[in-house]
Amino acid sequence: MSFVTVNQLTRLFDLSEPWIVRTITGQKKRILTAVDCVNFQIEKGETYALVGESGSGKSTIAKMVAGLLMPTSGSVIIDNKNFNDANLEKASMNALRRKTQMVFQSPYASLNPRWKIGNIINEPIKAFGLIKDENDQHKRVIELLEQVGLSERDIKKYPHEFSGGQRQRISIARALASEPEIIICDEPTSALDVSVQAQVLNLLKDLQKNFSLTYLFISHDLAVISTMANNIGVLKEGVLVEQATPNDLFHKPQHDYTKMLLAAAPTLQNN
């Protein structure tokens, strides 16, 4: 069995007006199918990328894999555990939370502006009770900062003292703090400029190698995805229309929508 199995995952959103308004105006219920029977697997230590235009359901899948949103039907099974299993006892729920972490799109909104960096990174360590001794916690925070290319000096600073790329490194350090096994990267580079994008992507790759992390990588940027993914799923209006390795996808796209996406991606051409 794969490390992550997404099975017939479906999520509906009820966009209808309140009951009383519907009764008066005679409107019907409006249901949006954000994610429609999506299946995929991720092997341990590999990267699965979801690509698609905005509104295609990428982030909804990410939230359901992260256990932040209940699926309407279907399931997400991570290491044989399921966030929405009512029988799951509290300890294994906590263990599952610890194993699953997330890196967000906006490095400006993902760090609490009133907290010092040291506290931001230490929070998961405390919340999961990983290290009890305060000195050891401090050492661990420094170790994490160094792993993402920052230094001990940064521990007392606030988020606004850092650039976007540095903030994204802090986000990654925080995600690593709970010693996760899968990290969901929700467009981790789309808010950064291109030179910094490459640095963050390389950092993510190095960390994957060192800690055998599994990534679910969400992006709309095909260039980013081609360098990161072992497998790619193309989403269109909540339906997974094509799954392939990067090589196959870029050279032999099967679905019309994939061909359109590839054609729409801007490229630099040498004349």
Place this chain on the structure above:
Amino acid sequence: MERFFRSDFFYHFRHAPVAIVSFVTIILIILAAIFANFIAPTNPFDPASLNLMNGFTPPLEANEFTGERFLLGTDDQGRDLFSTILYGLRISLFVGLMAVLLAMVMGVLLGLIAGFLGGWIDSVIMRFADIQMTFPSILVAMLIYGVARGILPPEVRYEMSIVVLIISIGLSEWVPFARTVRGSTLVEKEKEYVTAAKMIGLTRQQIMLRHILPNVLSPVLVIATITFALAIIAEATLSFLGVGVPSTKPSLGTLIRIGQDFLFSGEWWILLFPAVTLLALALSINLFGDWLRDILNPKLK
């Protein structure tokens, strides 16, 4: 401290004469109230020190019976007005401060809960706030004051009157805090740092208090300043209407009420000096609050 003097905030402060004047006035009034027992020549709350013969002495003139002189004159009981204003300021400021603290704690917590939890809890809290807003706050304060006086046994009414006053003013001013905090909470709770906190399994209370609360507090400071002025005026109004503090311990409002009785018989000073003090205090706090709002809100710059 050095950082504060080099900050933008201090720079703007130095270049705003209105802010400087109002701030200095507030500080002077607060200091005068705190050190009233050193500044005031008499203790107006001590009935033994009062001499009824000194009643109605005009400012700076000698009393026709006792020959004593008073800086701002005396009232009908022979209380030195200058001392009474200083001691009255203490009561006004204390009641105002405590009422603002009560309104602030209540409004911030209810706004935070309404904004973060949403759903029917939000509807109940905010509709209640809307209903309360349709009544003038002084009316709400009088209602609460009346109910509280009715509930309390007669023998503790007298001691409890200041506490009752604080609660009734506090409960009538929480709505602006709740509305503002709810609005900012709705914005903050969608930010990714809140999602990150959910990812490590924090409870809703922990997320509200540790993560969202520190990020919604800056507008609260401005509202607190303006509400402080409102609370002082509300206390004066209630005391003026005779439902506030007992007349043996007069606040500014009580003094104005006493003065109003004698205004048309020519004893103008009993009304004028407390009224001017109240005006200076409320106006300074309002002007300073307005300036704070402008400076802390980048959209208005």
